[in-house]
Amino acid sequence: MTEPAPEQPQQPPPPTDNTAHLPARVTGPLGVQLSLVSRNGTRRPMHRTRHPDRPAADNGASAPALVAVAHGSRDPQALRTVLALLDRVRDLRPGLDVRLGHIELNAPLLPDTLDGLRGAEAVLVPLLLGRGHHVKHDLPTATAAAPGVRTRIAAPLGPHPLLVEALYGRLVEAGWDAADHGGRRAAVVLAGAGSRDPDSAQDTRRTARLLAERLGVPVVPAYASANTPTVPAALRALAARGRHRAFVASYFTAPGRFASACADAVPHRAAAPLGAHPAMARLVLHRYDQARAAVAPADVVSLLASA
Incomplete structure (x- = not known):
């Protein structure tokens, strides 16, 4: 980046009302x-x-x-x-x-x-x-x-293995237990904000694959906006395949409107946002x-x- 110009000698301020610039200052x-x-x-x-x-x-x-x-x-x-x-x-x-x-x-x-x-x-x-x-x-x-x-x-x-570690930790806090949830009825919905940018969706799908490898169960990406499926639609699709024990992994850095909407789909099996993990x-x-x-x-x- 270019360096800032040297400071010029300050001139006495003119006797005008500067209160209009007060908010910016x-x-x-x-x-x-x-x-x-x-x-x-x-x-x-x-x-x-x-x-x-x-x-x-x-x-x-x-x-x-x-x-x-x-x-x-x-x-x-x-x-x-x-x-x-x-x-x-x-x-x-x-x-x-x-x-x-x-x-x-x-x-x-x-x-x-x-x-x-x-x-x-x-x-x-x-x-x-x-x-x-x-x-x-x-x-x-x-x-x-x-x-x-x-x-x-x-x-x-994202995507990155450390992000998967944080997702896994939040799922465990929400009640995920590999011994209880590693069977044929278990699955996870990776709930994110959504974006119209195809690279963003690709990154979310890659994180879902990494998390699926860690958990040993299907992980389906879902979105609060812009993309499909929605979280409820993803849960219904998993249930149709016999995956009735589905958790929601919150793919959000911090709480917010979209994170809350995704968690409301299954409040008793929804992980917290990644936050300060x-x-x-x-x-x-x-x-x-x-x-x-x-x-x-x-x-x-x-x-x-x-x-």
Whole structure:
């Protein structure tokens, strides 16, 4: 990214009323501060940004910031869940500057978070589970609009074996027992948000295959929107095949409207969203490290080429 122009000497402000610009001056800094808030409401320390021409004092100081990019939700539990996940990430990598930015609906929005990193380097890690519109278009657009930050965009979280580990863990919490549910009547519906992008659907199907290998039972992808089948339709299809003991695996990073709608299909056998499962924190750091290690981020290059 291009470096920001040197600051010009400040001129005395003209004697005009600047109150019209007050909202912009308030919401930008507020968003930056919120990106550093932990789940218990305390503020994480602001890491100092190393000047690009100065040598790093240690490895922690020279590492790019990790900007976790969440979708955003009107469900207040969603933000709490994402903050808990980022706390786990910080615990695994002490000293790493970990920040949060949302695509929509919640503060801090991604542009505000990037604005707080002017002159620094950052790796954007989407807390998204496949190659959909947000990863292919929204994130590159946001980074292009923030020329003062040198950025890389990591691959989305899925598909990956660590994601399957988190899905399995949530199913066990919901009552899945391999000894009881590994027979001919058992199955799992992998319930996701849905996308019109064929790459996103392909990623969900691949995760379903990986989870089926782990569980030893059929796993059928289903969606809350955009794609078919719906979760109820998938459950009916499995029942028609004699698979009456079906669980729903929540293929969502955090709670929200779509996650709740999918769980309502079989509330007594629906797993919780992936949330702050320990495997999710490891996966976030894995994607961060992958993006840092790539001379040219191959994951992103392939995403943009297929867009």
